[in-house]
Amino acid sequence: MNLVHATRPVAGQTVFHVHLHVLPRYLDDTIQGMWTPTPGDPNVIRSVGKRLRDAVERAG
Secondary structure, three states, X not given: OEXXXXXXXXXXXXXXXXXXXXXXXXXXXXXXXXXXXXXXXXXXXXXXXXXXXXXXXXXX
């Protein structure tokens, strides 16, 4: 199953509201990917991970 949250004009929304697509998936379905996966920048990933860990630690 894919859950797609599409909010704001950049995601194709024309009227602001909560917008969630629930796409059931099957082995033989014809749904194509909505994006091409690409490797993330390891430095950015580490930086975001540190920010998340710090925030969790501060929250106690």
